[in-house]
Amino acid sequence: MTYIAKPKVHHPSLKKNEIGLTRRDYEGAITTLCAGCGHDSITAAVIQAFWELSIPPHKVAKLSGIGCSSKTPAYFLREAHGFNSVHGRMPAVATGANAANSDLIMIGVSGDGDSLSIGLGQLCHAIRRNVNMLYMLENNGVYGLTKGQFSASADPGSTAKKGEANTMQAIDGALLALTLGATFVARSFSGDKAQLVPIIQAGLAHRGFAFIDIISPCVTFNDHDGSTKSYAYTREHKVEVVQADFVPPAEEISADYQEGSAKNVMMHDGSWVKFRKLAKDYDPTNRDSAYAHIREHQRKGEVVTGLLYLSPDSKDVHDQNDTVPGALYNLPHAQLCPGNDALQKLQQQFR
């Protein structure tokens, strides 16, 4: 991580969004990741997604754990509060922040070590609770900061840089999320911005836990032949089963699709996710068929990408809790404290 601030140069011709901000206003500090790192492309997709949606950056809270991926919140949305927490435990911090202030737009960035090893339990329970946040698992199959150990997402048979083969089963984030009842499950690729940006936007609009497993190659430790998380392997083996377009609330959805090949799902905020180019018989609102489809391709060595599953009736932590509207953190104390009269009355039961 760096404290070299990126110079804010505003070229007059830069395009502005609805709230008058340019893409530069959604950037952060200069990245300190390796040149060509997949994570930096994801950061660029995040910047574009937020800019296009005209979200005021300071309304966002960006949280992460520990690892290369967890550094990236420093590289976007400089006017948003960031929280680089402890290894594998960002979901708990995010859950608490969301409990205190449900108005915050929350984005969590994690990696495969952070999410699938040390933080596997926390990820599972954040999914189970359906915390209202976008959760990006920047997945490269390897521990970067400690220089090249296999992570839990490394595929059996894939090799490390020095040739050693992984013998253990991989934990697949998307399948895991589907099994645990996640209400929004996507898989994408850092090198496919066209696919990733609308998925991020749909994830932000989703009321609940929006999980995106993003294959994000590590150029330094896991981009060689024999790796199944390399640029070359991912490009060759990814299969987009479904293309999701995001249509913000104010816009109309056009009917430029053929019968049977598309499906529209309305989000909580009135926006739409328009699924196109569906594989035959693929229903992105059916958990079981999504699971089966991913497994079927996995057996062929293929990586299924797209917004794979979306639950139309997602209830987040606050829906389940039946919390009052607005943020808890700034309720006036007078509304929270019952006062001395109530205390004296209450104590009659302690006599």
Place this chain on the structure above:
Amino acid sequence: MSSRVNDFAFKIATANGTGSASANGLIMQAIFRMGVPVTGKNVFPSNIQGLPTWYEIRVSKDGYTARTPTFDLMLALNAATYAKDVAEVRSGGYLMFDSSWPLDDKLMRPDVTYLGVPLAEMCNATFKGVRERILMKNIAYAGALAALIGMDTEIISALTKEKYAAKKPLLESNEKAIALGYDYAKAHFPCPLPIHLEKMDATKDSILIDGNTAAALGAVYAGATVGAWYPITPATSVMEAFKSFCMKYRRDPETKQKKFAILQAEDELAALGMVIGASWAGARAFTPTAGPGISLMNEFIGLAYYAEIPAVIVDVQRTGPSTGMPTRTQQGDLMMCAYASHGDTRHICLYPSDPREAFEMATKAFDLAERFQTPVFLVSDLDIGMNDWMVPKLTWDDNYKPDRGKVLSAEDLEKAKNFYRYLDVDGDGIPQRSLPGVHPKGAYFTRGSGHNKLGGYTEDGDEYQEVLDRIARKVQGAAKAVPAPFMRPTPGATMGLVTVGGCHAACMEAMDLLAKDGIKLNYLRVRGFPFGDEVRQFLDQHEVNFVVEQNRDAQLRSLLMLDLGTHLEKLESVRYYAGFPMSAHHVISGVKAKLEKAA
């Protein structure tokens, strides 16, 4: 035995899961309503049904509330523990047992009067169904006891009616069972016994409450909106009480929607992570736990300390190490709470001695956590937390304003030229804070990695050290803000007695008794950490200070030495750590042994 009015102790031995808790509660409350000072200690197993459980009740006209280890009357109602229970009766005392079955000759002591009541026989004849017979047998012993120690029958009747107002069949069964026991005792024994009750007027300004309920109430009154927890004995009832109070006081009158969120976490690590997230976002948040939970929370405690995020942690201590004895009490977490987590840390701790202080200090904990932007521990224990204590009624100052600390508003930030999260603007070591979602100028990056005073990442030694030193200064500043020690000077005393938390009751009683033997002691009970000047001066003014506490390794003594630099020679350790609440005799024998050794 000569007559002893309103000054005796008795113990009820039963098996858990048989409904004895309601009977014991009824007995406590009835004595309390007779105006007689009373305390109860529940000695229970880590189990749901079938294992031995005891309830000890001490009646003290002088208001002594410490545990007493010998009993004038034993209600031995669990055959599995007869031998142990018979042994605990004071010579000249009484033992009541269920005479439906004969008592083994080996259990007969010549110096104890045996009172046989055929509880099972009577209940089997009166009630139908196994469950009801078992439950009513336990209510029947309360009836027999009422006759033996002269409890007011009208009060018992009123209490039963209050309790079962909504359940008429239960009320009838209970009344019938009480009468069975009462009438039998009256007919067969010289009631009341020489140890008995007489009405007093010493409880009208008091309540009976456990510390976990009181701490939960403190959290409600402080305005806590987020509670995160993982169930653990003996802290579970803190969150259960918080929930029930919130359901009563914290729902929108019309929509019934909640002005609170309780998160049952997957483990204690997550529980504290949630508290940190909620506090970071500006809510008052807390987690109740016990020692094993604190062990797990260590990582997050360090993050909150270094990234300067408020957090309130209620530690209801139980015996350690490891799982230890989950249903027994101890003060074994004093050191851990003070210095939890890796690296250099030091945490604000508050030490309640009874439920009333648990209530007051729970509120204080939130003020201190937000003022000093750091974790604050409310260090309670199982005895305070789970037993019913007689304490003065709780009061609340309606003029109370929560101290939210140096949180900058949107207006403050708008006006400010710039904002740096970790800058010591006021010279007190406490930086300014901004909340997420409020203003673009407030944005900063919260991190547990090395950072400089501007909030930037750093690996520069000087920059790093500057921040770490400021945090040390900040926490030291809290020594003046934590509750002052409780002190009681004794004219002519040259030695000191220092203690912490729930040992208070035993120490107060012990000092009165020691004074009768001519041993005079000045008294100080620490109530907050870091310790302040008053504690240092007290220790300095005595050549010898007895340090009374409930752990093996003299943790309070170590804290005093570490924090104040007091010499070991000045601190004589008196300890009891077998898992039961401390009694006056532990203090007395400890002090006397040290004095004899020195003489």
